[in-house]
Amino acid sequence: MQTKLVILDRDGTINQDSDDYVKSAAEWLPLPGALEAIARLNHAGWRVVVASNQSGLGRGLFDVAALNDMHTKMHKLLAAVGGRVDAVFYCPHSPEETCNCRKPLPGLFEQIGERYGMDLHGVPAVGDSLRDLQAAAAVGCAPHLVHTGKGEKLKGQLLSSDFPQGTLAHDDLGAFVDWLLAQPESSVKTNKAGAHA
Numbered sequence: 526m527q528t529k530l531v532i533l534d535r536d537g538t539i540n541q542d543s544d545d546y547v548k549s550a551a552e553w554l555p556l557p558g559a560l561e562a563i564a565r566l567n568h569a570g571w572r573v574v575v576a577s578n579q580s581g582l583g584r585g586l587f588d589v590a591a592l593n594d595m596h597t598k599m600h601k602l603l604a605a606v607g608g609r610v611d612a613v614f615y616c617p618h619s620p621e622e623t624c625n626c627r628k629p630l631p632g633l634f635e636q637i638g639e640r641y642g643m644d645l646h647g648v649p650a651v652g653d654s655l656r657d658l659q660a661a662a663a664v665g666c667a668p669h670l671v672h673t674g675k676g677e678k679l680k681g682q683l684l685s686s687d688f689p690q691g692t693l694a695h696d697d698l699g700a701f702v703d704w705l706l707a708q709p710e711s712s713v714k715t716n717k718a719g720a721h722a
């Protein structure tokens with residue numbers, strides 16, 4: 526069984542980010558073209574999972590029921606355009622809780638690797654902020670920055686040396702998917718369970 530897997534950040538990558546946190550399903554608003562981009566990945570045989578810091582939980586800004594409502598909305602809107610996210614992995618902790626799953630730490634990615642029985646080396650991971658890509662690179666994922674959300678202000682700039690080596694930048698999730706689907710199949714990461722590529 527080979528798995529083509531893409532790991533996506535949520536806020537600022539799939540949906541609009543907010544400095545006040547996305548706290549409810551009503552505030553969960555997809556970015557233009559993002560859901561369609563996920564559907565295109567799925568149709569090309571890619572499984573998509575989300576890895577998301579949700580410190581709003583730890584900060585008491587919303588509860589797990591509200592988070593579930595946001596994801597129910599995401600799944601419904603995705604289904605309406607023929608797309609699917611397999612699973613949402615999230616860090617519920619506040620920064621003070623010193624967990625291992627809050628990006629830039631790699632805990633969420635490690636959970637994903639365990640769930641899929643995969644070495645994540647070379648698996649594309651997309652995010653709008655430095656810490657997403659640091660977490661991704663820590664487990665060997667291929668880091669991709671989108672210029673939406675927090676990444677919008679980096680548009681047209683050279684990436685600082687803080688970014689993992691080999692980070693590629695794209696205008697948005699749709700542009701990332703254009704890029705990925707244009708890669709020759711042979712260069713695409715497929716991974717037998719537990720095997721190194």
Ligand SMILES: [Mg+2]
Nearest residue numbers: 534536537653
């Ligand atoms: Mg983000």
Ligand SMILES: [Zn+2]
Nearest residue numbers: 616624626627
């Ligand atoms: Zn955590």
